[in-house]
Amino acid sequence: MFGYYLELAWRRCRQNLSMMALLVLTMAIGIASFMTATTIFGALSGQPLPGISNHLYVATMDARQTVDKDNNTYDTPQSLLNLRDARALIDAHRASAQFAAAQSVTTLATSDGKISSLAIGLMGYGPLMSTLGVPLRDGRPWTQAEQAARAPVVLIDSKLAQKLFGTTDAVGKSLQMGSQSFRVVGVTAPWKSRTQFLGLTQNSDGPLSQDMQFFVPVGAALDAGVGPISSGKCGNKAPVISFQSTDLGHCRWIETWVALDTPAQVKAYARFLDGYARAQHDAGRFAYAPHARLYGTMAWMDVNHVVPDDVSLNLMLACGFLLLCMINVAGLLAARFLRRQGDVAIRRALGAARRHVFAQHVVEAGLLGLIGGLLALPLTLLGLWIVRMQPVSYAAAAHFSLGVFAGLVALALAVGVVVGILPAWRVCRQPPAIQIKLA
Amino acid sequence: MGWRSMFSILRRNSLVPLLLWVQVALACAILSNVVFLAAQKLEPMLAPSGMSTRHLILASQIHSQGRAWTQGEVRGATRMLREVPGVKAVSVAMGVPLTQDIIFDLALEGSTGAKVGVNAYAGKGLVDTLGLKLVAGRDFRPSEYRATGIGGNFKTAKQPVRPIIITQALADALFGGKAVGKLAHNPEVRVHQDYRVVGVVRHLLRNQLNLANDGRSDDSVLLPDYVKSSTLLDFAIRVAPGTPSGVLKQIRKVIHDQFGPLMGPDAKAVVNFYDVLRARAFESQRDALWMFAGIALTVLIVTLVGIIGLTGFWVQKRTRQIGIRRALGARRGDILRYFMAENAMIVGAGAVFGMLLAYVGNHMLMQYYELHALPKSFLPTGAIAMLVLGQLAALGPALRASRVPPVVATRSV
Numbered sequence: 001m002f003g004y005y006l007e008l009a010w011r012r013c014r015q016n017l018s019m020m021a022l023l024v025l026t027m028a029i030g031i032a033s034f035m036t037a038t039t040i041f042g043a044l045s046g047q048p049l050p051g052i053s054n055h056l057y058v059a060t061m062d063a064r065q066t067v068d069k070d071n072n073t074y075d076t077p078q079s080l081l082n083l084r085d086a087r088a089l090i091d092a093h094r095a096s097a098q099f100a101a102a103q104s105v106t107t108l109a110t111s112d113g114k115i116s117s118l119a120i121g122l123m124g125y126g127p128l129m130s131t132l133g134v135p136l137r138d139g140r141p142w143t144q145a146e147q148a149a150r151a152p153v154v155l156i157d158s159k160l161a162q163k164l165f166g167t168t169d170a171v172g173k174s175l176q177m178g179s180q181s182f183r184v185v186g187v188t189a190p191w192k193s194r195t196q197f198l199g200l201t202q203n204s205d206g207p208l209s210q211d212m213q214f215f216v217p218v219g220a221a222l223d224a225g226v227g228p229i230s231s232g233k234c235g236n237k238a239p240v241i242s243f244q245s246t247d248l249g250h251c252r253w254i255e256t257w258v259a260l261d262t263p264a265q266v267k268a269y270a271r272f273l274d275g276y277a278r279a280q281h282d283a284g285r286f287a288y289a290p291h292a293r294l295y296g297t298m299a300w301m302d303v304n305h306v307v308p309d310d311v312s313l314n315l316m317l318a319c320g321f322l323l324l325c326m327i328n329v330a331g332l333l334a335a336r337f338l339r340r341q342g343d344v345a346i347r348r349a350l351g352a353a354r355r356h357v358f359a360q361h362v363v364e365a366g367l368l369g370l371i372g373g374l375l376a377l378p379l380t381l382l383g384l385w386i387v388r389m390q391p392v393s394y395a396a397a398a399h400f401s402l403g404v405f406a407g408l409v410a411l412a413l414a415v416g417v418v419v420g421i422l423p424a425w426r427v428c429r430q431p432p433a434i435q436i437k438l439a
Numbered sequence: 440m441g442w443r444s445m446f447s448i449l450r451r452n453s454l455v456p457l458l459l460w461v462q463v464a465l466a467c468a469i470l471s472n473v474v475f476l477a478a479q480k481l482e483p484m485l486a487p488s489g490m491s492t493r494h495l496i497l498a499s500q501i502h503s504q505g506r507a508w509t510q511g512e513v514r515g516a517t518r519m520l521r522e523v524p525g526v527k528a529v530s531v532a533m534g535v536p537l538t539q540d541i542i543f544d545l546a547l548e549g550s551t552g553a554k555v556g557v558n559a560y561a562g563k564g565l566v567d568t569l570g571l572k573l574v575a576g577r578d579f580r581p582s583e584y585r586a587t588g589i590g591g592n593f594k595t596a597k598q599p600v601r602p603i604i605i606t607q608a609l610a611d612a613l614f615g616g617k618a619v620g621k622l623a624h625n626p627e628v629r630v631h632q633d634y635r636v637v638g639v640v641r642h643l644l645r646n647q648l649n650l651a652n653d654g655r656s657d658d659s660v661l662l663p664d665y666v667k668s669s670t671l672l673d674f675a676i677r678v679a680p681g682t683p684s685g686v687l688k689q690i691r692k693v694i695h696d697q698f699g700p701l702m703g704p705d706a707k708a709v710v711n712f713y714d715v716l717r718a719r720a721f722e723s724q725r726d727a728l729w730m731f732a733g734i735a736l737t738v739l740i741v742t743l744v745g746i747i748g749l750t751g752f753w754v755q756k757r758t759r760q761i762g763i764r765r766a767l768g769a770r771r772g773d774i775l776r777y778f779m780a781e782n783a784m785i786v787g788a789g790a791v792f793g794m795l796l797a798y799v800g801n802h803m804l805m806q807y808y809e810l811h812a813l814p815k816s817f818l819p820t821g822a823i824a825m826l827v828l829g830q831l832a833a834l835g836p837a838l839r840a841s842r843v844p845p846v847v848a849t850r851s852v
Binding site: 019022026029030033309310312313316317320321323324325327328330331332334335338339390392422426 | 454455458459461462465466468469472473476723726727734737738741742744745748749751752753755756800804807808810
């Protein structure tokens with residue numbers, strides 16, 4: 001029966017080509033604009049490190065050590081901590097894994113200084129590499145002992161190794177970073193998260209993350225005069241120099257992330273964090289009640305508006321537009337179906353049940369939807385290409401993938417069927433006798 | 440035929456008018472929001488700069504690594520720039536229009552009690568170099584300037600009351616008109632700074648262009664600071680009319696020679712004519728405008744097609760009734776008017792609902808995004824567009840209906 005309905009639908013489509021083209025084109029434009037907007041939205045939302053960031057939580061608290069008369073309130077959660085607090089939290093080992101990290105931009109050079117490169121990387125404390133799942137190609141992460149001894153060791157990614165040393169086999173080589181020579185102990189594969197989630201409050205470069213080109217223990221980096229991108233929030237007495245400063249004693253600039261697997265662990269850690277912060281407040285180090293709180297990765301990205309407002313706004317517009325197209329097509333389909341009321345009446349009189357008539361029309365609508373989907377494919381590609389041409393921070397997110405294609409086909413079919421239901425229902429509700437009389 | 444019978448016909452055949460109604464409402468809501476978003480992007484592009492921009496060159500992102508540039512280096516570079524043939528005036532500045540490498544923002548409160556967040560530009564002789572039009576008061580006196588800079592090594596003299604030059608828009612907002620000689624202060628407790636207005640310029644475009652909407656484009660001031668020693672510098676350079684464009688190359692060379700060595704291998708100063716920088720600064724805005732125009736146009740076309748299709752179908756379905764009416768004495772004009780009026784009724788109802796939808800939708804979006812409230816004046820734009828569109832779309836089918844001969848009443852369709 002289904003095949004017969006398809007054939008009928010196909011024949012009818014060919015009968016009135018211009019009408020069909022209009023229907024299909026309207027659907028295609030609606031679907032394409034929706035797919036373009038969803039693709040970008042999908043690329044910017046979702047877990048930044050699938051399977052890993054799901055278990056990561058960032059510690060936030062009001063860790064100000066001096067009273068700030070003009071800003072007594074604590075409305076936005078602060079993830080930046082003083083290095084001393086970050087260290088204390090890591091060294092307590094209360095989560096299954098934990099690390100502290102801050103982004104840094106610095107020049108790395110070969111020992112002879114002939115080749116140099118400005119690189120962005122992470123300064124870390126604790127088992128940063130294994131917790132984030134950074135893939136190692138060679139060598140090893142820094143050890144606990146090296147971290148404690150502030151040994152000048154560094155890991156670089158294979159691209160940077162290639163650029164500096166002409167080979168990815170760079171373990172054991174030395175490079176110059178800040179005022180000191182660092183030994184390369186490991187080479188990582190190029191690594192970045194899907195979207196930014198570390199150091200969101202310090203880096204406003206847009207939602208997409210860059211390759212992290214080096215990883216260095218924070219103590220050794222500071223010793224060499226390599227500081228974080230921004231010194232973050234400093235106390236009133238601190239000098240106000242923000243870029244790449246290493247005079248950070250008064251400042252809150254590093255984030256603490258912990259991996260927690262079960263809700264019970266999250267609860268227990270939240271209690272521990274709260275206890276730690278309160279103890280600091282009671283001891284007089286924190287000037288305010290600390291409001292310590294853990295944020296899951298996604299919640300943290302929400303708080304910090306990682307998905308730019310115009311992306312979500314475009315998605316809303318595209319949703320509205322798709323709805324408009326669907327209503328439009330529903331209207332045109334209703335007109336198309338109702339024009340054939342005479343045929344339907346004869347079929348009904350000859351014994352076709354209402355559900356048969358209904359099924360036939362829904363199949364026809366579904367077919368139109370699919371054709372619309374096919375047409376929407378090149379339109380979606382065009383839309384994504386246009387977005388990639390834009391000078392926006394998320395342009396690189398506009399990429400077509402198999403998932404997008406599957407979504408598009410499903411959407412097209414669903415749109416066709418949903419849009420066909422109302423007109424099909426309308427047409428099969430008609431009592432046959434009146435229709436035959438009219439015809 | 441009266442409105443009542445028209446209404447009863449609509450009620451009996453409700454599906455098609457209902458779809459038309461929903462479609463118009465949705466299109467109207469989308470359209471007024473899109474037009475509003477577009478207007479928001481357009482506003483900074485239409486805002487007057489206040490400067491004489493034709494012979495103005497701006498240099499920015501001159502950023503040193505390691506240490507700040509000394510007073511000697513800054514002065515030397517300024518002198519060499521003045522010696523380039525064709526250059527009329529040079530100002531070292533902290534912050535220049537169109538670039539956001541240095542954002543100098545402060546809050547001001549005047550006698551009206553309004554608090555306004557403004558962008559400040561600092562630098563010696565900026566009024567002349569930028570070509571600003573003073574409409575009241577005077578420029579800063581040489582004695583009023585004090586040293587400034589980022590990361591420079593100098594002491595800043597404390598001035599309890601600082602002279603300031605504001606724009607006419609700010610004079611109106613802060614003092615309700617005449618401003619020269621009046622006092623404004625920074626309402627932030629931490630700062631404790633008073634300002635005395637010494638001059639008012641007609642316009643001056645702020646450098647935070649993303650804030651240059653909602654009538655805030657002129658919220659900028661000039662401060663009497665000269666750049667003494669800093670890690671970050673801007674220049675405003677005025678050249679004489681008729682200077683060959685090769686002057687840009689020479690200026691770039693001077694800046695490169697003077698500042699290049701300390702800037703590091705990856706940093707690059709941006710030096711160009713105002714118009715070029717302006718085109719670049721507004722690039723994303725322009726693209727967004729194209730996008731909004733595209734959306735608006737597609738919404739209009741889709742709606743037009745929808746209305747034509749549905750009205751056409753409806754006319755066809757009622758051919759017999761039209762024939763009967765014609766046979767009973769209705770003139771062609773009557774039929775035409777009837778269908779146009781019917782369209783106006785459905786579309787009008789849709790537009791009214793659409794305005795409501797646009798308003799509610801905007802307020803819902805505002806809870807989640809940094810969005811401005813849709814001004815009520817934007818609501819009718821979508822509604823009027825829909826009414827005009829509806830009448831245009833209905834014209835064809837209505838004309839076809841009016842040409843139905845009375846004789847069809849006697850035969851079946």
